[in-house]
Amino acid sequence: MEKLKTAIFYGADAVYIGGEAYGLRTRAGNFDYTDMQEGVDYAHAYGAKVYVATNMMTHEGDEAGAGDFFRTIRDIGVDAVIISDPALMTICASDAPGLEMHLSTQQSAVNYETLNFWKDFGLTRCVLGREVSMEEMNEIRAKTDVEIEAFIHGAMCISYSGRCTLSNHMANRDANRGGCSQSCRWHYGLFEMDEPGEHQSITEAGTEPFSMSAVDLSMIHHIPDLVNSGIDSLKIEGRMKSIHYVSTVSNVYRKAIDSYCADPENYILKQEWVDELWKVAQRELSTGFFYNEPTENEQLFGQRRKIPQYAFVGQVLEYDQDSQIAVIQQRNNFGVGDELEFYGPGMRHHQEQLHSLWDEQGKPIVRAPHALQIVRMKVTQPVKPNDMIRKRK
Amino acid sequence: MIELLATAESFEQAKHLIDCGVDTIYIGEEAYGLRLPYSFSREEQRAVIAYAHAHGRKVTVAVNAILHNEQIKTVPSYLTFLKENGVDRISVGDTGLIQLMKQPDYYIPFIYDAETIVTNHRQVDFWAKFGAVGAVAAREVPFEELQMMAKASLPIEVLVYGATCIHQSKRKLMRNYFNFIEKSEDVSRQRDLFLSEPKGDDTHYSIYEDCNGTHIFANNELNLLPYLGQLAAVNLTTWKLDGLYCSGESFVSIAKLFVEAREAIKAGLWSEALGAQLDRALRRFHPAKRGLDTGFFLLKPDQVK
Ligand code: SF4
Numbered sequence: 001m002e003k004l005k006t007a008i009f010y011g012a013d014a015v016y017i018g019g020e021a022y023g024l025r026t027r028a029g030n031f032d033y034t035d036m037q038e039g040v041d042y043a044h045a046y047g048a049k050v051y052v053a054t055n056m057m058t059h060e061g062d063e064a065g066a067g068d069f070f071r072t073i074r075d076i077g078v079d080a081v082i083i084s085d086p087a088l089m090t091i092c093a094s095d096a097p098g099l100e101m102h103l104s105t106q107q108s109a110v111n112y113e114t115l116n117f118w119k120d121f122g123l124t125r126c127v128l129g130r131e132v133s134m135e136e137m138n139e140i141r142a143k144t145d146v147e148i149e150a151f152i153h154g155a156m157c158i159s160y161s162g163r164c165t166l167s168n169h170m171a172n173r174d175a176n177r178g179g180c181s182q183s184c185r186w187h188y189g190l191f192e193m194d195e196p197g198e199h200q201s202i203t204e205a206g207t208e209p210f211s212m213s214a215v216d217l218s219m220i221h222h223i224p225d226l227v228n229s230g231i232d233s234l235k236i237e238g239r240m241k242s243i244h245y246v247s248t249v250s251n252v253y254r255k256a257i258d259s260y261c262a263d264p265e266n267y268i269l270k271q272e273w274v275d276e277l278w279k280v281a282q283r284e285l286s287t288g289f290f291y292n293e294p295t296e297n298e299q300l301f302g303q304r305r306k307i308p309q310y311a312f313v314g315q316v317l318e319y320d321q322d323s324q325i326a327v328i329q330q331r332n333n334f335g336v337g338d339e340l341e342f343y344g345p346g347m348r349h350h351q352e353q354l355h356s357l358w359d360e361q362g363k364p365i366v367r368a369p370h371a372l373q374i375v376r377m378k379v380t381q382p383v384k385p386n387d388m389i390r391k392r393k
Numbered sequence: 394m395i396e397l398l399a400t401a402e403s404f405e406q407a408k409h410l411i412d413c414g415v416d417t418i419y420i421g422e423e424a425y426g427l428r429l430p431y432s433f434s435r436e437e438q439r440a441v442i443a444y445a446h447a448h449g450r451k452v453t454v455a456v457n458a459i460l461h462n463e464q465i466k467t468v469p470s471y472l473t474f475l476k477e478n479g480v481d482r483i484s485v486g487d488t489g490l491i492q493l494m495k496q497p498d499y500y501i502p503f504i505y506d507a508e509t510i511v512t513n514h515r516q517v518d519f520w521a522k523f524g525a526v527g528a529v530a531a532r533e534v535p536f537e538e539l540q541m542m543a544k545a546s547l548p549i550e551v552l553v554y555g556a557t558c559i560h561q562s563k564r565k566l567m568r569n570y571f572n573f574i575e576k577s578e579d580v581s582r583q584r585d586l587f588l589s590e591p592k593g594d595d596t597h598y599s600i601y602e603d604c605n606g607t608h609i610f611a612n613n614e615l616n617l618l619p620y621l622g623q624l625a626a627v628n629l630t631t632w633k634l635d636g637l638y639c640s641g642e643s644f645v646s647i648a649k650l651f652v653e654a655r656e657a658i659k660a661g662l663w664s665e666a667l668g669a670q671l672d673r674a675l676r677r678f679h680p681a682k683r684g685l686d687t688g689f690f691l692l693k694p695d696q697v698k
Contacts, residue, residue: 057510086515086520090518111461114492117492131563158564165509170590173698179698196682203576296570298569
């Protein structure tokens with residue numbers, strides 16, 4: 001909920017939520033329609049949309065209750081479901097007419113005829129497979145008239161989405177029902193076998209082990225290409241991410257896209273936007289399949305750079321202009337003497353050193369060590385509620 | 394009606410498989426078909442179809458690759474070729490191809506085969522509305538659920554012998570790795586390389602690359618020979634034998650065992666003892682260094698989260 005609000009507050013036009021809804025099986029008891037209602041109301045008040053990811057591949061029986069589920073979320077006002085299982089689509093279409101369906105990337109839609117199929121079936125938007133290049137995307141745009149959404153930032157599967165069951169086989173956890181154990185990121189032995197079945201490793205001891213871990217996607221350097229492609233929605237992957245991450249990434253892309261659209265001729269990518277993304281990056285960044293087929297440089301091998309270099313330390317709850325006192329909710333240990341960076345929507349930024357800190361009762365303190373602790377601090381430049389604070393690690 | 398399908402790695406092998414009683418030969422070419430023992434030329438495909446038809450058997454051609462724009466443009470001429478040569482069915486894994494086949498000129502009765510994502514009979518019923526005549530169950534579906542999948546309006550194909558693909562990436566995962574460690578290596582299937590899990594030194598997942606990307610296979614080959622009676626009893630009677638990792642005469646010999654099983658079941662002579670006997674024979678033909686197991690077949694549905 002907090003993440004949903006943050007994403008919207010920091011410039012997202014839509015948020016997709018999932019969590020427990022991802023696996024319909026775990027819905028009972030876990031899924032909270034009241035929360036969802038609150039999220040939808042909040043989003044709609046800001047003119048933003050809420051999509052619910054229901055992109056599991058059902059096994060027999062998983063679909064029980066799906067009709068009620070779709071009807072309920074439709075009535076709550078959810079704008080669309082992101083869906084990949086034709087069994088669920090059938091139920092959604094018949095039991096919750098009016099609820100829009102978006103094709104999930106799990107269906108690995110990578111050609112224009114696939115999009116035409118889903119459009120004919122009644123879907124209003126398709127999320128492309130991550131294997132689609134910019135050139136292919138432009139052609140898909142030209143040959144279809146359904147909305148297109150593409151991932152532009154975040155972590156990604158190294159397989160064709162939906163076509164990996166490493167986790168099922170290695171960890172008894174179903175990747176297509178939300179249980180993926182990220183087995184692709186493990187380190188594997190690589191060997192040949194002789195007739196009696198003896199393993200002969202084909203790499204020498206001490207060599208970097210085989211793994212299949214993709215670096216993250218980032219298209220910040222290519223906003224003009226994305227906007228000009230004519231696709232309808234740019235998607236930031238944000239599962240299991242902090243509000244620090246969500247606010248920063250949304251903020252940067254919002255700013256870059258708005259800057260470009262306002263004045264395409266004179267648009268230049270600002271280094272500070274890129275730097276900003278690196279402050280929350282969790283891995284190296286690349287352009288995925290957009291411009292070329294990913295090589296070893298787009299996989300995580302060898303010594304890994306230490307990222308992120310920043311820690312999220314708190315969020316501004318209130319600020320009083322006259323006294324210059326801000327009320328802060330702590331998120332990570334910080335204290336007097338630290339160099340803090342404040343930022344808010346629209347890429348408002350400033351840095352200052354912390355000189356005075358008080359606890360909730362007004363007692364001066366030197367550090368704020370407790371999770372979610374409420375503290376007061378002096379901030380000389382104005383900040384606003386929902387601004388975030390980070391510091392270099 | 395039990396149907397026994399088998400992959401073929403050559404025209405010769407296809408002939409032997411037909412001669413020993415296999416009902417349907419499964420072949421294709423690498424550009425459009427996934428993980429085939431051999432990429433047949435058009436001429437060879439034509440020959441297999443002709444031979445099969447002359448013997449009253451069928452041919453299914455694999456057109457189950459994930460198709461990008463370029464392939465979507467070239468695949469219609471392949472469909473035309475297949476239609477002209479009277480192919481009986483094709484397997485399909487890309488929805489775009491189904492869209493193309495809405496045009497009667499291109500339509501060929503097809504088996505929906507998107508590997509990992511066919512897990513519920515309602516999905517199968519969905520594809521039936523768009524012209525599917527069968528569907529292949531994901532290998533990750535336990536028997537208890539397969540039984541329920543049999544309610545589908547179309548026959549459900551079950552792999553009863555052979556390799557299970559558990560990962561397909563468009564990336565060149567092996568080449569990328571070898572580039573990184575600066576080693577030149579063959580990455581094709583012929584090189585026959587394996588992965589082992591970090592916590593399982595004795596595991597051996599086959600891996601290779603081809604024009605469709607990188608493919609990784611389950612630790613052992615699937616073998617459901619002892620359970621054919623159970624499958625037949627619940628109307629799961631489309632059985633596939635995959636010879637990707639078992640070649641030549643050995644694979645034909647294994648096919649013969651399944652033919653024997655089919656005949657016994659048809660004649661009401663199936664027994665557990667016969668199943669066990671055939672199973673022992675199968676193990677003699679199965680490549681010595683490769684394992685066999687029952688995959689997800691015997692798992693309880695709640696053992697997978
Ligand atoms: S193991 Fe990796 S590639 Fe496979 S589903 Fe999980 S995250 Fe994706």
